[in-house]
Amino acid sequence: MSCEDGTITTTRDDRIADVTPSVFDPRLEYTAVAETGLSDLDGENGELVVVGYPIEELAANASYEETLFLLFEGRLPTADELADFRTDLASRRELCAESREVLRRAADEGCAAMEALRMGVATATLEGDRSGPQADAKRAVAVLPTIAATYWRYRQGDDPVSPTETLDHTANYLYMLTGEEPSEADVRGLETFLTTLIEHGMTASTFTARTVVSTESDIVSATTAALGTLKGPRHAGDLGAILELLRDVHASGDADAAVDERLAAGDGLKGFGHPVYRVRDPRAAVLSAAAERFFEESAADGFLASVREFEAVATERLREREPTRDARATVEFYAAALLDGIGIPKSLFPATFAISRAGGWTAHCLEQLEENQLVRPTARYVGTTGKTWTPVENRHVAGDSLVGRPVRSASLEPVSETLAVLSEPNRLEILLLLYDADEPLAYSALRRAASIEDKGRFNYHLRQLREYFVTDRGDGYELTDAGRTFVRTLLTEDRLLDDLL
Template sequence: MSTTQTAQTTDAFKPGLEGVIAAETRLSSVDGQKGELIIAGFPLEELAAHATFEETAYLLWYDHLPTAAELERFRAELAGYRALPAATLTLLEQVAQVRRPAMDALRIAAGAMDLDARDLDDHGLARLALARIPTIVAAYWRLLHGQAPVEPDPELGHAANYLYMLEGARPTPAKVRGLETYLNTVSDHGLNASTFAARVIIATQSDLVSALVGAIGALKGPLHGGAPGPALDMVFEIGDVSRAESYLREKLERGERLMGFGHRVYKVRDPRAEVLARAAEVMYRDGGDMALYNLAREVEKIAVALLAEYKPGRNLQTNVEFYTALLLHGLGLDTDLFTPTFAVGRTAGWIGHCFEQRATGRLIRPDSRYIGERNRRWVPLEQR
């Protein structure tokens, strides 16, 4: 290859770094053509429905499922870190007074979640962060609605504690399993924007908490965090399956997007949608509104068929947002809690990527191409 060819190849501009491989990871593999998501070697379908969230986090961080003794110790360590420092709670109270959105509160308080930490290494900070992010979200939600925060219960696991701290009552096993499955499903998903942000920050040899705050800031953006709520709003607006086709046709003919369908990466059905659909069905059968679940399944079928008719060749299928909304609604969560709850699950993956990036010792520092003017000359202020 000539020098000119080499320069052209090296200087190729990739907007948004699309297609650029910037990291090697063992944490997850996303194949959009096959509709496949592998989490630390396990097909998503194999892991999500069986593992507790603590097992998934341990797997992501240490590359093996924990033994019974390791899991017991890991759970005990998380339980010991869940309570927030008094100053962090005071900060949340002040944020609630000005009624900021939950993701703002999470971003603000996450930076103060380690105020009482002393001499913790990355692994200690990882446990602290994983334990406290759900506590921040739950405490803030209650404060925002004029209720006192609920202290975490050391006898409950990660998912159960989150629901308990939100509601003040122990959740049913079916709800806990539903949330476990959801948190496992969203625990990691390739080098997405928030994960990349975390890796960039930790690569500077900054601290783990700073990397997580950066990741939360990236997730807060609507182009990344998404909006699962509108997918369910659409189902509520339809109300009855007899109205589904006409409602969806009208939206498509107006050029509107059907929320919960189509994905930038997945060109077939999002594997996370399938896992969450099964989890939602189990949970709704245990005591939820099966009429709503059945309506959602029918709306999905009609929407996919109409998308094939109106947008042939694009193969727009159900994505994770559709069944995320249905499952989290069934858990009793308000739509404003959907993205913070996503963060509760993704924290495990963010931390795993920070561990990987830290081990490389490599600064992430891409180049840029200058497109501005040249050869300008200074003009004194009085002559401008």
């Protein structure tokens, strides 16, 4: 076990009992469970780096196969390596008859596309190369488009279109959906989508995939589990609902009324505000540019104009309602518009997202297996203690006696949470720095002034102080009235300051 920069690192030989968790983090939002060279997210500054490349640069230049090779190998391929890699992936696209029959049944029963995708990939190992994790990873990525397209063709009452090895990954998916070779504009638009969303750190589905292979299970099983996780609407956003919203706005021609009606009803605005990014999602900018290019070429930019007007109005209204929160359009906002323009059926939006993210899932699985340790989080027990066995004939009809049940003082929870926020010395340092400042401090100035060297730790502690003790005015951070009162009444005592500093 080692401790560096305040981070405790354990090995498989360390006893878990020796480590006392200091933070209750039910979302694992601030708990690092792996070291990765695949991507780095900076939510404060709106940056996403994939294997060293800014996502903007990668999405503008790389094909999906190039990006997948980069994730698998940690570098871009040469021309010959890329040609061989494409050929290898293309050779793994076919489905066996048994898999097709499962998808036919799923379509006949009206199963959702994500359910069909999960069923199909679970049968993908009935035939094909099972020589090791790398082969499983390539098979999972290569076969998902075939599964989605086969299911969809069955749903439409059509025979499936077999994959062709003459088309690249993206073009082949579109070809299998329609039976026609896709246009260059459609391929370029979908390629940008697939490359932009291929990897995004330790999302719920990625964590699930890594957890599965940490047990030394196979990558196809991990992909199946990841698909089950992505199926939940809280993970990747509701792309279909966002598209319906955009269509309604375009049909009405009144973005102001559409925004005001939804906010007044308390429905919120789907496609705005990302849980990680405090500023604009960098992927949203990439897909916004891709959508603009696509709709200009397709001469259907009237819809895009409605989308942009809605984004501007929604951003302004949300800023008025919550000045301290920068709730801008997320990647799903422009993804819905772009996929619809390309002609991807709305019912296949989640499946198409999964086709993209499978590259990230499998790359994380391969990385996990390099220095594998079993992922085994702990839980905080909040149940009762001290019970003794009661024979069945002596038990109450309605259950156990109320004695022994935990007392939950809901009214004290806000106080307890506030005290917990202020119990961390790094946060007290940030409060003192802002108290001493004559004007709001920019993020860069505040970080330079603080002694917290690790950017992730600094961002975490600043985030904990936000809203109640610290506010972002746009031109910098400053204390709220509550924060200033706290510093003035508690931290300006000389004796306490001496102890803290």
